[in-house]
Amino acid sequence: GESVGLHLPTLSVQEGDNSIINCAYSNSASDYFIWYKQESGKGPQFIIDIRSNMDKRQGQRVTVLLNKTVKHLSLQIAATQPGDSAVYFCAENMGNAGGTSYGKLTFGQGTILTVHP
Amino acid sequence: SAVISQKPSRDICQRGTSLTIQCQVDSQVTMMFWYRQQPGQSLTLIATANQGSEATYESGFVIDKFPISRPNLTFSTLTVSNMSPEDSSIYLCSVEPTASTDTQYFGPGTRLTVL
Numbered sequence: 001g002e003s004v005g006l007h008l009p010t011l012s013v014q015e016g017d018n019s020i021i022n023c024a025y026s027n028s029a030s031d032y033f034i035w036y037k038q039e040s041g042k043g044p045q046f047i048i049d050i051r052s053n054m055d056k057r058q059g060q061r062v063t064v065l066l067n068k069t070v071k072h073l074s075l076q077i078a079a080t081q082p083g084d085s086a087v088y089f090c091a092e093n094m095g096n097a098g099g100t101s102y103g104k105l106t107f108g109q110g111t112i113l114t115v116h117p
Numbered sequence: 118s119a120v121i122s123q124k125p126s127r128d129i130c131q132r133g134t135s136l137t138i139q140c141q142v143d144s145q146v147t148m149m150f151w152y153r154q155q156p157g158q159s160l161t162l163i164a165t166a167n168q169g170s171e172a173t174y175e176s177g178f179v180i181d182k183f184p185i186s187r188p189n190l191t192f193s194t195l196t197v198s199n200m201s202p203e204d205s206s207i208y209l210c211s212v213e214p215t216a217s218t219d220t221q222y223f224g225p226g227t228r229l230t231v232l
Binding site for chain 2: 041045046049093108
């Protein structure tokens with residue numbers, strides 16, 4: 001299949017380790033953030049989201065941290081499994097602050113996560 | 118979340134031709150969007166498909182090249198017109214099922230190769 005790895009940063013971890021994927025977002029007016037997982041040949045899959053009035057949100061094995069001061073978002077995956085191997089994208093939404101771009105998502109460049117058994 | 122399907126899943130086309138991609142959702146949704154993902158790249162929004170009115174295009178995308186229809190709350194089409202090899206990409210539709218949440222869910226994508 002087509003590789004999506006030619007231009008994206010990569011992270012390699014051992015099965016069972018914790019993974020941290022980082023994202024710097026661009027607009028201080030963004031008030032909603034989403035992490036997506038994209039496996040080869042598939043569309044992006046929603047993982048977890050967070051609004052700007054929070055700095056941490058937890059899901060099943062995943063945690064998202066938001067630092068608005070430095071416009072930084074991270075995704076932590078606990079006990080990483082081979083099935084977690086994919087490309088991970090952060091996306092930001094300016095909501096009503098986007099004017100005519102309400103609902104528009106702006107995506108980060110993505111990170112390739114490879115989990116070794 | 119909503120169940121989203123796209124047709125075709127992939128196609129190989131000759132330059133100068135046009136391809137229409139369909140997006141079908143299993144429930145009525147408020148917002149539908151079309152994105153492009155070039156090889157090895159991230160996703161870029163092409164346009165917002167508005168039900169009953171003209172689509173809203175992002176900078177760098179025009180209606181003549183990417184005409185969009187949205188006849189109802191569950192269906193939209195994107196046409197890639199007068200294709201060139203530079204149009205080879207994955208085209209994805211997404212939906213925002215509930216206007217109050219901003220959360221978007223994506224279809225499986227259409228992988229287009231233009232020769």
